Amino acid sequence: MIGGKWMTACLVFVVSGIAFGEEEPGKEKIGLVSVTVYHATNGDPKVAGEKAVEVPQETAKRLRKEEKLRFKTYRMLGQDTRPLFRSYENWAEPLKPSNEIMVRFEAQGKPTKKSAVLDLELWLGRNKTVKTDARIENDLPLFVLGPEWRGGRLIIAVALVQEQKPAN
């Protein structure tokens, strides 16, 4: 019965709300932001190091579709996924423990289910390099063609992430 399910849903809500406490609104997690650093090169991809991972085919093809981002190979150097708060900033450190690339982000206004406008800062070498208010959607990431490194360029990708349920 709808009524029974409704009551169950309400009780679940009540219990979870009480159990976990209603958070201060600004701290409410409204999404996840993922920052990935790729090494893109037309030369030898191994220069990125042993731990650099070859990116999925789909990612490589997507990047190649854009002329400015088109390289022969791509390797993922690191990734950091952090919560997006309603009105607090957060920092992603995709190359941790290195601080060479960091991204500061904060939600601007209210995001929708599929998109968010972020106040973004890209920090390179501990310097604020670019500040932007980028619109990021579930399927519309931001790619930044960044500095040169070991014969290629670093591409910093900022994307909204759907929260994954742990696989059993």
Add this chain to the structure above:
Amino acid sequence: MNTKCDETMLALWLEDELQGEEFITAEEFFGKNPEMISAREETRRWRAMMSVAIPASVEPPHSEFFNSRITRTVRESASEAMPVTPRRFSWMTLLFPLAACAGMAFTFILGLKTSNNRLDLAEIDVSGAPKAIPVDPILYTPDDGVKAVWFTSLDASATVIVLDGVNAIPDSMDFSATASKPLPRDIDATAGIEPEEISDL
């Protein structure tokens, strides 16, 4: 005010910490003694050497981040201290009367009917831009030598910013300590749209 020329006064005089009457008195007393003057000069020289060699102020790395971490911690501790119901969890609260449950259920229904949310209590709305309307992003590069160009790439279905003029990262810099690991396709957010067949380079 101490007008006695004792050891304490001497120490303060040597360090140039005296002022006003105390300084005048000490200067008259110690300033006539060549050894004392020499000692004061030596102290000054020592302090100058130390202050030049070891800076008194060093900006901590990531200074903006430094501040923002403090601000965040302070805010978090402030919100934790606020006695707002139903923030505190207690097993006893599970025994709240039905009236409290009904009130929350009503709020829940309101939440379902309103897009995206709960009642805003103290939200800080930092943007006046309508969220649904695409607007050109603002780009700002503090460093005059760095240029940034943005565009929407329909092919890649992404927003792209191209940086020009940024310093290259030294080849010697190593990121092998980064715990990079292969990620399954479904959490590589930039894989995105279904790929079409394209020719490789």
Add this chain to the structure above:
Amino acid sequence: MNKPSDDPSKSLRKPVGPVDLDDVTADPDDDLRLVALAQQGDLGCYDVLVTRHRGKIFAMIRNMIHQEADAWDLSQEVFIKAWNALPRFEARARFSTWLYRIAHNVVYDWTRKRKIESAGEFNDEIFEREQIDSGSFTTPSGGESPDETMASGELREKIEAALGKLSAEHREVVVLKDVQGLSYKEIAVVMGCSIGTVMSRLFYARQKLQTMLKHEYEM
């Protein structure tokens, strides 16, 4: 006594009154004005205070423990503790002196936790050169030539090595007096001892340093 506001919605207000956020000079009177506003919960004013004083606190702690990453964390801790203790600040001393006092306690707790011997023997645990990035020091002002910069860098290393051979108390009194430029009275407040104790510690510490740095000092 004022205390930070309980309402987090008011905890981030724009500073009241003329506040030049780019002004990082530490005017004690202006500090007190900002402290008074911060005591009412104005986090923006507190942020200005942090910006003004973080360099000195970070430098002091780093000079004491010679570990940059820990110094960064401990500096954070100082300002967070200072915020929590703001209601108890009564402006009897300068705000900067009060911060140094908190820094002293933070360093003391950190040191005690690591059970570092303070008997004056050289201790690798507290003096890990690799932890410090020399390039992160503020560049000496005054238009030094590269040779002068190198010379002052070498001198700095020698002084740091010598400081590392002092006990924590002697090292601290030298750092506070000869590097941070505090007065005897202020150091006594920071270290929680008498002016006489400060004087005798400083005398001993300088003697020892001058002996170790004999060649540099006599140049």
